[in-house]
Amino acid sequence: MLTTTAPAPTLPAARIEAVVSAALVEDAPWGDLTGEVFLPAEAVATAELTAREPGVLSGIEVFAAAFRLTDPAVQVRAHRADGDRFTAGQVLATVTGPARAVVQAERVALNLLQRMTGIATLTRRVVDAVEGTGAAITDTRKTTPGLRALERHAVRCGGGVNHRFSLSDAVMAKDNHLAVLRQQGLDLTAAIRQARSRLGHTTTLEVEVDRIEQIEPVLAGGVDVIMLDNFALPDLARGVEIIAGRAIVEASGTVTLETVADIARTGVDVISSGALTHSARHLDLGLDMTVTA
Incomplete structure (x- = not known):
C-alpha cells in the first residue's frame, strides 16, 4: 500500500508492474535463499528511505511496487511525492512488513528509485x-x-x-x-x-x-x-x-x-x-x- 498527499506525473501502473516484475524475477528467480535461512518467517522489518544527498524525487510508485509485488503485506508510506525536491538526511518513505519480503525487494526497489531520482535531479539542474x-x-x-x-x-x-x-x-x-x-x-x-x-x-x-x-x-x-x-x-x-x-x-x-x-x-x-x-x-x-x- 502507498499513501501520499501530493500529485505526481503519470506513469501507467501496467508499465511499472511489467518492469518491476521482470526485475524481481531476475534478482530472486527461486526466492531469497539468504533471507529464508537467516530471517524467521514471523520477523517484521521497519525501514526508512533516507536521502544521503539532495535531489529531486522520482519513482516512489516504482519503489512501492517492488515491495507490494514481493508481498502484498508490505506497506510503503511516502513522505514525498515525485517531483519534490529534498535535502540530505530527509526521510522520503517508510516501509513496514514481513522482514523476508522487505529484504528481498530492497535492492530492486533502490536500484530503480536511485536511477530515476538521479535522472530527475540532473534534469532539474538543466531546467533551472x-x-x-x-x-x-x-x-x-x-x-x-x-x-x-x-x-x-x-x-x-x-x-x-x-x-x-x-x-x-x-x-x-x-x-x-x-x-x-x-x-x-x-x-x-x-x-x-x-x-x-x-x-x-x-x-x-x-x-x-x-x-x-x-x-x-x-x-x-x-x-x-x-x-x-x-x-x-x-x-x-x-x-x-x-x-x-x-x-x-x-x-x-x-x-x-x-x-x-x-x-x-x-x-x-x-x-x-x-x-x-x-x-x-x-x-x-x-x-x-x-x-x-
Missing part, C-alpha cells in the same frame, strides 16, 4: 539553468532498453518534457535519411513534400539539419520542427532568425550543464539532450532497517 529563456528541455531515445517509460517519467519529474517516445510516434528525418536522398539525386524540398503527403494530419514531421544552407529547402518542404544539430552558437542564433517562427526550432548536440544556458539564449524553442538519461548518475538513497522477531 535555462529558466527565463523560454526554451524547453527534452530527452531523446538514448534510454536504457526496457526502462524508457521509467526514465522518461523521471525527466518529467525534473521539469523536462519528452521527445517522441518511439520510432512509431513521429517522423524524424536525420542525417542518414538525408544522405540516402542525396545519393539518389532527389531534391530535398520535393522529398519532404512527398513524405508530408503520406502522413495523417496529426503526425509531426521533423527534419535534422547540420548546415545553415539546408534550412530554407527544409522549410519549403513544410516541416513542423527543424533540429539544428551541433551548430555553433552564432549559427544557432542565425538559424533562429532565418526560420522566423515558420517551424519549431530544436537544438541538439554538445548540450551540457555548462553550455545549455548559452544555447537557450540563442532563441531556440527546444533543447534535446540524451545526457539526461544516458549520463545521469544514480542518486545516493539508503534504506535503514530494523528487524524484530
Whole structure:
C-alpha cells in the first residue's frame, strides 16, 4: 500500500508492474535463499528511505511496487511525492512488513528509485539553468532498453518534457535519411513534400539539419520542427532568425550543464539532450532497517 498527499506525473501502473516484475524475477528467480535461512518467517522489518544527498524525487510508485509485488503485506508510506525536491538526511518513505519480503525487494526497489531520482535531479539542474529563456528541455531515445517509460517519467519529474517516445510516434528525418536522398539525386524540398503527403494530419514531421544552407529547402518542404544539430552558437542564433517562427526550432548536440544556458539564449524553442538519461548518475538513497522477531 502507498499513501501520499501530493500529485505526481503519470506513469501507467501496467508499465511499472511489467518492469518491476521482470526485475524481481531476475534478482530472486527461486526466492531469497539468504533471507529464508537467516530471517524467521514471523520477523517484521521497519525501514526508512533516507536521502544521503539532495535531489529531486522520482519513482516512489516504482519503489512501492517492488515491495507490494514481493508481498502484498508490505506497506510503503511516502513522505514525498515525485517531483519534490529534498535535502540530505530527509526521510522520503517508510516501509513496514514481513522482514523476508522487505529484504528481498530492497535492492530492486533502490536500484530503480536511485536511477530515476538521479535522472530527475540532473534534469532539474538543466531546467533551472535555462529558466527565463523560454526554451524547453527534452530527452531523446538514448534510454536504457526496457526502462524508457521509467526514465522518461523521471525527466518529467525534473521539469523536462519528452521527445517522441518511439520510432512509431513521429517522423524524424536525420542525417542518414538525408544522405540516402542525396545519393539518389532527389531534391530535398520535393522529398519532404512527398513524405508530408503520406502522413495523417496529426503526425509531426521533423527534419535534422547540420548546415545553415539546408534550412530554407527544409522549410519549403513544410516541416513542423527543424533540429539544428551541433551548430555553433552564432549559427544557432542565425538559424533562429532565418526560420522566423515558420517551424519549431530544436537544438541538439554538445548540450551540457555548462553550455545549455548559452544555447537557450540563442532563441531556440527546444533543447534535446540524451545526457539526461544516458549520463545521469544514480542518486545516493539508503534504506535503514530494523528487524524484530
